[in-house]
Amino acid sequence: MVGAALLVCLLTAAPWIVPAEFATTLTNFFILVIMATMWNLLAGYAGMVSIGQQAFVGLGAYATLYFAIKGMNPFVAVPFAALVCAVLAVPITYLLFRLRGGYFSIATWVVSDTALLIIGTIAVLGGGTGRTMPGLQSLSPSETAHFSYLATWFVALIVVTGTYFLLRSRTGLVLASIRDNEVAARSAGVNVTAARRSIFIIAAAGCGAAGAVLAISQPFIQPSNEFNLQWAAEMLFVSMIGGLGTIEGPIIGSILFFVLQQTLQQQGVWYLIIVGALAVAVALWQPRGLWGAFRDRFHTELLPVGHWVEYVPSDV
Amino acid sequence: MIWLNIVIQGALVGGFYALFACGLSLMFGVLKVINLAHGDMAVVAGYVAVFLCPRLHVAGLWSFLIVVPIFALLGYVVQRTLIQKSIDRDPFTTLLVTFGLSVVIENLLLELYSANGRSVNIGSLIGESWHPASIIYISYVSLAVLAAAVLVLLALQLFLSKSGIGRLIRAVADDQEAAQLSGANYRHVFGIAAAIAFATVALAGIAYGMMTQFAPTSGGVNLLFAFEVVVIGGIGSLWGTLVGGIALGIAQQFGAHINLSYQILAGNILFLVVLAIRPQGLFGRRNSLA
Numbered sequence: 001m002v003g004a005a006l007l008v009c010l011l012t013a014a015p016w017i018v019p020a021e022f023a024t025t026l027t028n029f030f031i032l033v034i035m036a037t038m039w040n041l042l043a044g045y046a047g048m049v050s051i052g053q054q055a056f057v058g059l060g061a062y063a064t065l066y067f068a069i070k071g072m073n074p075f076v077a078v079p080f081a082a083l084v085c086a087v088l089a090v091p092i093t094y095l096l097f098r099l100r101g102g103y104f105s106i107a108t109w110v111v112s113d114t115a116l117l118i119i120g121t122i123a124v125l126g127g128g129t130g131r132t133m134p135g136l137q138s139l140s141p142s143e144t145a146h147f148s149y150l151a152t153w154f155v156a157l158i159v160v161t162g163t164y165f166l167l168r169s170r171t172g173l174v175l176a177s178i179r180d181n182e183v184a185a186r187s188a189g190v191n192v193t194a195a196r197r198s199i200f201i202i203a204a205a206g207c208g209a210a211g212a213v214l215a216i217s218q219p220f221i222q223p224s225n226e227f228n229l230q231w232a233a234e235m236l237f238v239s240m241i242g243g244l245g246t247i248e249g250p251i252i253g254s255i256l257f258f259v260l261q262q263t264l265q266q267q268g269v270w271y272l273i274i275v276g277a278l279a280v281a282v283a284l285w286q287p288r289g290l291w292g293a294f295r296d297r298f299h300t301e302l303l304p305v306g307h308w309v310e311y312v313p314s315d316v
Numbered sequence: 317m318i319w320l321n322i323v324i325q326g327a328l329v330g331g332f333y334a335l336f337a338c339g340l341s342l343m344f345g346v347l348k349v350i351n352l353a354h355g356d357m358a359v360v361a362g363y364v365a366v367f368l369c370p371r372l373h374v375a376g377l378w379s380f381l382i383v384v385p386i387f388a389l390l391g392y393v394v395q396r397t398l399i400q401k402s403i404d405r406d407p408f409t410t411l412l413v414t415f416g417l418s419v420v421i422e423n424l425l426l427e428l429y430s431a432n433g434r435s436v437n438i439g440s441l442i443g444e445s446w447h448p449a450s451i452i453y454i455s456y457v458s459l460a461v462l463a464a465a466v467l468v469l470l471a472l473q474l475f476l477s478k479s480g481i482g483r484l485i486r487a488v489a490d491d492q493e494a495a496q497l498s499g500a501n502y503r504h505v506f507g508i509a510a511a512i513a514f515a516t517v518a519l520a521g522i523a524y525g526m527m528t529q530f531a532p533t534s535g536g537v538n539l540l541f542a543f544e545v546v547v548i549g550g551i552g553s554l555w556g557t558l559v560g561g562i563a564l565g566i567a568q569q570f571g572a573h574i575n576l577s578y579q580i581l582a583g584n585i586l587f588l589v590v591l592a593i594r595p596q597g598l599f600g601r602r603n604s605l606a
Contacts, residue, residue, distance in 0.1 A: 102344060105411070276418070280398070280416035283405075
């Protein structure tokens with residue numbers, strides 16, 4: 001507990017301690033942590049494999065841009081952008097939930113591509129070529145870097161702790177029952193569709209918030225960047241490498257991803273070849289991810305979300 | 317006449333989409349694998365046709381005679397090694413494996429052949445077309461690709477319904493455990509299905525290289541179209557794949573006619589409308605959805 005509090009203080013003070021370019025790297029790191037935590041919630045706990053979460057990253061970024069054009073401070077717009085994504089996710093679930101398994105995954109991609117193309121036709125938002133986020137010009141570059149780091153870090157903190165408490169709650173139990181045996185969960189009276197829908201909406205809001213802080217930290221907003229399929233690829237890679245179905249997994253995966261990126265970036269395309277080969281290797285030989293392997297070996301959990309059945313002896 | 321031209325050009329593009337999607341449909345329908353590397357494999361076939369065939373003194377037009385058998389063999393090997401191992405786990409694993417393969421293939425191609433566009437050399441045939449009426453031009457290459465798509469789908473239909481191994485493939489696709497209990501070696505059957513799928517991927521990649529230029533990153537966009545074709549047409553229906561391809565092609569041409577930037581959007585909207593009205597696809601069975 002003390003360690004956690006210390007870590008929170010340290011990460012809050014980070015932009016004043018570390019060099020400026022490292023603060024930018026940390027910002028990108030926490031954006032990835034947010035996205036991967038949300039993807040893990042979708043896939044690892046609710047069984048929905050989305051390859052279209054970049055739809056909500058993009059919509060979150062563009063909602064922030066829209067509010068900023070209307071005169072709102074971009075930092076204030078972050079929670080509203082998340083809310084917009086949650087609201088937009090509702091009708092989308094009614095369309096997507098008609099499909100299961102792989103068909104669902106494909107449809108999420110089409111939805112995201114459609115969102116990209118529609119946003120690209122709206123001239124006010126910069127069309128296909130993009131435009132700069134207004135409302136940040138009064139800040140100096142280093143102030144922008146500091147504030148966008150803080151915003152990203154707070155969003156990440158809220159998303160990760162929120163996910164932790166969500167999974168410890170009744171909803172977490174419901175999700176675990178669906179994951180383990182959907183038919184049994186249904187027959188025990190669990191409303192599977194409603195549970196999935198609420199998770200999809202939460203994940204949309206989380207990715208929307210990630211998109212909002214992305215739009216602030218990299219304030220040139222372009223459809224092909226905000227709606228990039230690469231976001232979905234990174235979410236998938238990071239969650240699977242770290243360990244699907246654990247809170248720690250996506251965070252550890254994100255750390256590994258950034259370490260790889262920092263050490264191998266000079267190698268150009270070889271960096272991506274190594275990342276791709278690593279994905280194949282982990283999937284085949286270490287399917288529970290790095291954290292899963294570690295946990296199996298040492299029987300330890302940092303953020304336990306499981307429930308133990310306790311034997312209470314009766315007095316009779 | 318404009319509308320007739322839209323339908324004709326859409327159907328011609330749709331023939332390519334159907335050819336491209338039929339391997340995906342097979343992998344999806346039989347192995348239940350979402351192959352995220354499907355588009356990249358087609359691009360690899362294009363590169364093999366461009367760089368290997370001239371060395372063997374095979375003309376571009378006939379390159380498929382070399383590339384298709386290589387890919388069929390490759391399909392069997394990749395299935396029995398990488399893909400089978402991931403199917404035995406869960407759908408997440410197949411996604412991650414095929415995604416990893418896609419990244420590796422794309423970047424290896426970039427490293428080896430740069431980002432320059434290439435195309436399969438078919439001489440003067442590329443520009444020739446049939447001109448039946450005022451504004452209607454029908455490119456011979458596109459027509460040949462459409463014909464190839466119909467032939468491949470017809471051959472596959474016959475193979476799956478008439479031959480012994482074809483029936484085994486359908487049995488394993490319907491109920492893997494029941495087929496296994498009846499003595500089918502499902503891993504071998506999966507290998508054969510993957511070999512056929514890869515062979516059609518090779519054909520599609522070469523067809524693409526004949527119709528237009530391709531680069532290492534060409535796989536991604538076409539993969540989205542192929543996915544749309546499979547879902548619009550309906551899983552497990554080969555004719556659905558053909559109709560789905562043509563429907564997508566026509567929708568895109570129609571969108572492009574209104575505004576060039578609406579081309580892909582119109583295809584996506586067709587997909588979403590089909591999803592809303594008939595989620596099992598035009599020719600799919602309802603129970604094939606699960």
